[in-house]
Amino acid sequence: MAHHKILTENVHYADQHEIGRYEERGGYQAIRRILNSDPLSIMEEVKTSGLRGRGGAGFPTGMKWSFVPRNTGKPIYLLCNADESEPGTFKDRLLLERDSHLLLEGMMIAAYALGSHWTAIYIRGEYAHPAACLAKAINEAYQRGYLGQGIFGSDYGLDIVLHRGAGAYICGEETGLIESLEGYRGQPRLKPPFPAVVGLYDCPTVVNNVETLAALPWIIKNGAAAYAQIGTEKSKGTKLMSVSGHVKNPGVYEIDLGYPLLDFINNECGGVREGHSLKAVIAGGSSVPVLRADELAGVLLDYESLKTAGTMLGSGGMIVLDDSTDMVEVVANLQHFYSHESCGQCTPCREGGHWVEKVVKRIYEGQGFPTDLMLLDSVCSQIAGHTICPFGDALVTPVLSFIKKFRNEFDEKIMAALDRHLV
Amino acid sequence: MSEETKQVMVTVTIDGQEKLVPQGSNLIEAARQANITIPHYCYHKHLSIAGNCRMCQVKIEGQPKLTIACNTTVTEGMKVSTHHTSAEVAEAQRATLEFLLINHPLDCTVCDQAGQCKLQDYFYQYDIQPSRFTEHKEHKMKATPLGPEVIYDAERCIVCTRCVRFCKEVTKSAELGVFQRGDRSYIGVVQGAELNNPLSGTVADLCPVGALTHRRWRFNTRIWNTTITSTVCAGCSNGCNCEVAVRDNQVVQVKGKLTSQGNKGWMCDEGRYGFMRFEPERRLAKPMRWNGSTYELVKSEQIVTAIKTALFALKANSKAALFLSPYLTKEELAAALDYAQKAFQLAATSEQISLSPRPRAVSELEAILIASDYAPNIQAACALNMVEQSSDWRTGLNERYLRLLKEVKDGKYAAVCIIGDYAINADQIDAALVVAVRGAEFSLQLGVREDEVLGSEELAKGTPAIAKFVLPALTVNERSGIFINRLGREQKIKQLLTAPDEAKSEADWLKSLAE
Numbered sequence: 020m021a022h023h024k025i026l027t028e029n030v031h032y033a034d035q036h037e038i039g040r041y042e043e044r045g046g047y048q049a050i051r052r053i054l055n056s057d058p059l060s061i062m063e064e065v066k067t068s069g070l071r072g073r074g075g076a077g078f079p080t081g082m083k084w085s086f087v088p089r090n091t092g093k094p095i096y097l098l099c100n101a102d103e104s105e106p107g108t109f110k111d112r113l114l115l116e117r118d119s120h121l122l123l124e125g126m127m128i129a130a131y132a133l134g135s136h137w138t139a140i141y142i143r144g145e146y147a148h149p150a151a152c153l154a155k156a157i158n159e160a161y162q163r164g165y166l167g168q169g170i171f172g173s174d175y176g177l178d179i180v181l182h183r184g185a186g187a188y189i190c191g192e193e194t195g196l197i198e199s200l201e202g203y204r205g206q207p208r209l210k211p212p213f214p215a216v217v218g219l220y221d222c223p224t225v226v227n228n229v230e231t232l233a234a235l236p237w238i239i240k241n242g243a244a245a246y247a248q249i250g251t252e253k254s255k256g257t258k259l260m261s262v263s264g265h266v267k268n269p270g271v272y273e274i275d276l277g278y279p280l281l282d283f284i285n286n287e288c289g290g291v292r293e294g295h296s297l298k299a300v301i302a303g304g305s306s307v308p309v310l311r312a313d314e315l316a317g318v319l320l321d322y323e324s325l326k327t328a329g330t331m332l333g334s335g336g337m338i339v340l341d342d343s344t345d346m347v348e349v350v351a352n353l354q355h356f357y358s359h360e361s362c363g364q365c366t367p368c369r370e371g372g373h374w375v376e377k378v379v380k381r382i383y384e385g386q387g388f389p390t391d392l393m394l395l396d397s398v399c400s401q402i403a404g405h406t407i408c409p410f411g412d413a414l415v416t417p418v419l420s421f422i423k424k425f426r427n428e429f430d431e432k433i434m435a436a437l438d439r440h441l442v
Numbered sequence: 443m444s445e446e447t448k449q450v451m452v453t454v455t456i457d458g459q460e461k462l463v464p465q466g467s468n469l470i471e472a473a474r475q476a477n478i479t480i481p482h483y484c485y486h487k488h489l490s491i492a493g494n495c496r497m498c499q500v501k502i503e504g505q506p507k508l509t510i511a512c513n514t515t516v517t518e519g520m521k522v523s524t525h526h527t528s529a530e531v532a533e534a535q536r537a538t539l540e541f542l543l544i545n546h547p548l549d550c551t552v553c554d555q556a557g558q559c560k561l562q563d564y565f566y567q568y569d570i571q572p573s574r575f576t577e578h579k580e581h582k583m584k585a586t587p588l589g590p591e592v593i594y595d596a597e598r599c600i601v602c603t604r605c606v607r608f609c610k611e612v613t614k615s616a617e618l619g620v621f622q623r624g625d626r627s628y629i630g631v632v633q634g635a636e637l638n639n640p641l642s643g644t645v646a647d648l649c650p651v652g653a654l655t656h657r658r659w660r661f662n663t664r665i666w667n668t669t670i671t672s673t674v675c676a677g678c679s680n681g682c683n684c685e686v687a688v689r690d691n692q693v694v695q696v697k698g699k700l701t702s703q704g705n706k707g708w709m710c711d712e713g714r715y716g717f718m719r720f721e722p723e724r725r726l727a728k729p730m731r732w733n734g735s736t737y738e739l740v741k742s743e744q745i746v747t748a749i750k751t752a753l754f755a756l757k758a759n760s761k762a763a764l765f766l767s768p769y770l771t772k773e774e775l776a777a778a779l780d781y782a783q784k785a786f787q788l789a790a791t792s793e794q795i796s797l798s799p800r801p802r803a804v805s806e807l808e809a810i811l812i813a814s815d816y817a818p819n820i821q822a823a824c825a826l827n828m829v830e831q832s833s834d835w836r837t838g839l840n841e842r843y844l845r846l847l848k849e850v851k852d853g854k855y856a857a858v859c860i861i862g863d864y865a866i867n868a869d870q871i872d873a874a875l876v877v878a879v880r881g882a883e884f885s886l887q888l889g890v891r892e893d894e895v896l897g898s899e900e901l902a903k904g905t906p907a908i909a910k911f912v913l914p915a916l917t918v919n920e921r922s923g924i925f926i927n928r929l930g931r932e933q934k935i936k937q938l939l940t941a942p943d944e945a946k947s948e949a950d951w952l953k954s955l956a957e
Contacts, residue, residue, distance in 0.1 A: 053692075138693065185791070204620065208453070209491065209493040209513050268836070317652075331445070358624060358625075363626070363627035364492065364494050365493070365494045366495055366538055367496055367541055369541075369625050370541035370542065371537075372624070373580070373624065374541075374544055374577065394574055394892075398537075404507045405534055405537070406496070409495060
């Protein structure tokens with residue numbers, strides 16, 4: 020099936036990141052077109068397109084914008100979340116490195132629609148090269164008068180600031196990102212109030228993912244109706260999928276939402292490695308529940324179908340696991356990541372996260388006890404939903420879903436340990 | 443907020459109890475009004491909301507997940523279930539406690555907080571079962587000094603950030619911060635700083651567990667072996683409410699008391715650690731009389747007669763000067779004024795009666811909690827009509843004190859009465875004054891110090907024995923009565939320490955002398 024190329028149309032050009040080439044290929048036309056129109060009409064257009072947040076939660080973008088109060092007298096801030104840290108997710112990186120101006124144009128459109136004059140891109144500290152690409156692109160845009168006072172000769176001024184994080188997963192959570200950007204410890208804030216009302220420097224703030232913003236120029240150029248025709252009824256448009264793991268062709272793919280998951284793995288990604296069979300798929304980044312190979316038939320890659328299947332589209336960071344995988348090791352690996360990245364602010368995640376890691380590690384190392392799985396279940400259920408931010412839920416999901424789906428592998432490890440204890 | 447909007451009340455149902463509470467109330471405070479305690483660690487009435495301990499989770503009808511009460515403002519018709527009525531809440535609370543305790547060293551046997559520790563209290567109330575945690579505990583720094591007064595134990599810490607918020611929001615000196623992340627998190631002092639603000643000891647009070655302890659009171663006593671008394675600090679006219687633990691006639695711990703107004707639970711280091719500064723090194727236990735070359739001990743009944751006789755022998759219309767201690771209670775001041783009237787026909791308003799406000803300089807940081815004088819009960823001077831309240835009445839009082847002191851030295855008074863310790867500051871006593879006082883026809887002193895040495899460092903604290911007749915009175919820690927603080931609030935101070943046998947309150951002595 021031929022997928023629409025909304026985000027990745029030009030990424031294969033090696034010189035696409037240069038502002039001249041970007042403009043030759045139709046860049047900066049969308050922002051020029053809207054600069055004299057009513058910002059609210061742009062917001063309506065985005066609402067009509069059905070575009071949903073691509074960072075993971077899938078919240079309708081236009082609706083998110085509409086929560087921002089416009090008459091508070093305070094500035095409105097737009098922040099681009101480029102803190103792509105979810106294990107298995109590397110889709111934004113492609114856009115940041117190869118089509119930086121696409122993101123900048125998307126930000127200009129969003130900022131204009133929101134009435135924001137100061138925006139920032141918060142990029143994860145590890146993304147040194149993408150940050151360099153962005154910095155160059157921003158410079159080019161300033162030189163041509165596309166950023167700064169009166170962009171494109173209009174009377175609308177806009178600044179884009181690039182801010183590199185210091186390498187904390189939690190700064191991808193929007194309030195953690197805001198705290199970090201303000202110069203404090205990257206710790207999520209209590210909600211309410213929500214950032215739309217009290218965000219950066221206590222001002223109304225919108226945080227959008229790179230991929231969400233990068234879709235805006237196409238929507239403006241081709242119209243919301245054209246975008247809404249792609250995908251399914253509720254999941255419209257295209258999605259970047261970053262595929263890693265045991266497939267022949269790992270990488271970033273742009274697909275129309277609603278594409279069958281198995282087709283995607285077998286056709287686009289070339290299927291699993293020779294001589295192996297598919298065992299499981301984590302569809303949307305490491306913090307969504309895993310699906311066994313036998314659950315995949317008929318599952319489509321869109322928000323609703325994956326939800327029905329008991330998982331989520333998330334950030335589109337797909338991890339494919341074949342029959343050579345030790346599922347206990349996967350969980351031990353993920354838990355090491357999560358317990359290391361817990362910000363330590365609230366009790367269940369700070370203490371519970373490490374407890375879970377230690378137990379899983381012990382099982383993996385052959386020191387498990389039969390009561391451990393019950394213990395994990397009990398501890399995880401008391402972390403989930405009891406924390407300040409969704410990190411608590413993210414950290415227990417792999418544990419609970421892997422134990423549920425691959426209980427036998429955990430049991431085997433524990434029984435083997437038990438035999439050793441008895442000897 | 444105007445008075446009118448303050449009055450708006452909303453109905454909330456907490457565990458089935460309907461309660462009318464002011465609109466905008468915090469849910470923890472609202473529950474308190476319904477006599478329901480929602481357990482919490484990080485929440486403090488006078489600090490910002492952190493919401494990190496997760497102990498105060500409650501179920502609010504219509505909300506899918508549990509909610510933290512500390513970050514909830516009550517609204518009309520809100521229905522709340524606490525751990526008393528919701529099994530889900532009770533289980534979440536039990537789990538929170540379990541989480542808090544897995545890396546805790548459980549060293550209650552050597553911990554100063556034992557007996558006043560929220561971890562202990564809540565564990566007994568909500569959990570009380572063996573830990574399921576069998577892994578290795580995280581080890582962290584022990585006994586780290588954060589500053590001159592406070593020691594930190596990172597293993598006991600639950601990172602509630604009350605101390606961090608206190609230094610950021612109240613003293614605004616921001617010495618403390620959270621370092622590291624995850625279960626390696628600990629509280630530390632920022633580079634180049636030291637926790638040495640004038641209120642630094644307060645962070646140890648705020649600590650709900652044993653992580654922050656008072657450096658000078660560590661390993662001093664178990665709290666259940668002490669007698670705890672709610673009283674008022676006599677350090678200055680701010681009159682901070684506090685709870686004082688006493689063991690073996692020694693103050694062993696002072697904590698600020700959470701009051702709706704006033705000091706809000708904060709205490710300055712000077713007041714907190716300074717309770718014992720009022721105690722003399724050599725305590726006057728028996729009456730003394732100057733025989734021309736030295737003091738000789740006299741029995742109580744004899745000296746009362748002797749003083750009465752001496753007073754009787756005084757010529758009519760002899761001029762008298764009275765120095766009253768600013769540490770006397772309102773009742774004792776009244777008794778002293780009564781004596782002045784009966785013995786010397788002096789009215790309360792007389793310029794011959796002095797009460798020094800003991801003015802002092804306070805820095806901007808100290809001014810959060812320290813008034814610009816040492817006298818805890820100075821406002822009583824107005825209440826008892828000694829001085830008319832005006833913009834500069836304190837200055838006037840101090841000038842009167844200094845003038846009177848000079849006139850005594852010049853020998854203008856036949857009678858001199860020094861009533862209470864600190865009635866004359868030691869640093870203002872010189873040989874000339876001693877000669878003048880002892881040379882007066884009649885000189886009476888009610889004090890607590892046996893010392894007669896002048897000018898030594900340690901004596902710069904109170905009033906040494908200088909008069910002909912010296913009666914053993916009380917130190918401020920031995921008194922009970924009313925202090926009126928600088929805002930005019932009458933507060934009760936209570937006796938903390940036991941006075942020696944023959945020592946009596948100034949009021950009692952003066953009463954028997956006036957009979």
